[in-house]
Amino acid sequence: MHGMHPRAKRKQKEKRVAKEHIKELFHQADEVFAARPDLAHRYVHLARVTQMKYKVRMPREYKRKYCQHCYHYIRSGVNGRVRIRDGMLTVFCDYCRKFSRTPFK
Numbered sequence: 001m002h003g004m005h006p007r008a009k010r011k012q013k014e015k016r017v018a019k020e021h022i023k024e025l026f027h028q029a030d031e032v033f034a035a036r037p038d039l040a041h042r043y044v045h046l047a048r049v050t051q052m053k054y055k056v057r058m059p060r061e062y063k064r065k066y067c068q069h070c071y072h073y074i075r076s077g078v079n080g081r082v083r084i085r086d087g088m089l090t091v092f093c094d095y096c097r098k099f100s101r102t103p104f105k
């Protein structure tokens with residue numbers, strides 16, 4: 001961090017905090033989904049907003065947890081289907097009835 005501009009340093013800290021926040025939101029979504037799916041969807045939306053605001057990358061492990069089109073929380077076999085095959089993650093959403101595909105290792 002030597003020689004780094006204070007503003008850049010603060011930005012970096014903001015991004016770290018944002019990532020922590022996203023992690024926590026998905027954790028909460030996992031926890032509440034069975035009882036309060038509406039809240040789980042809300043947490044995914046908040047995670048998306050945080051991700052865009054701080055321009056951080058969405059961690060790969062969370063991409064399987066929501067629909068890339070309507071941002072509903074997805075649990076495979078409950079409100080959608082999640083498959084990983086040949087290095088591709090496919091999420092099918094029961095809400096908007098769309099597929100999304102992203103490379104996934």
Ligand SMILES: [Zn+2]
Pocket residue numbers: 067068069070071072093094095096097098
């Ligand atoms: Zn959807």
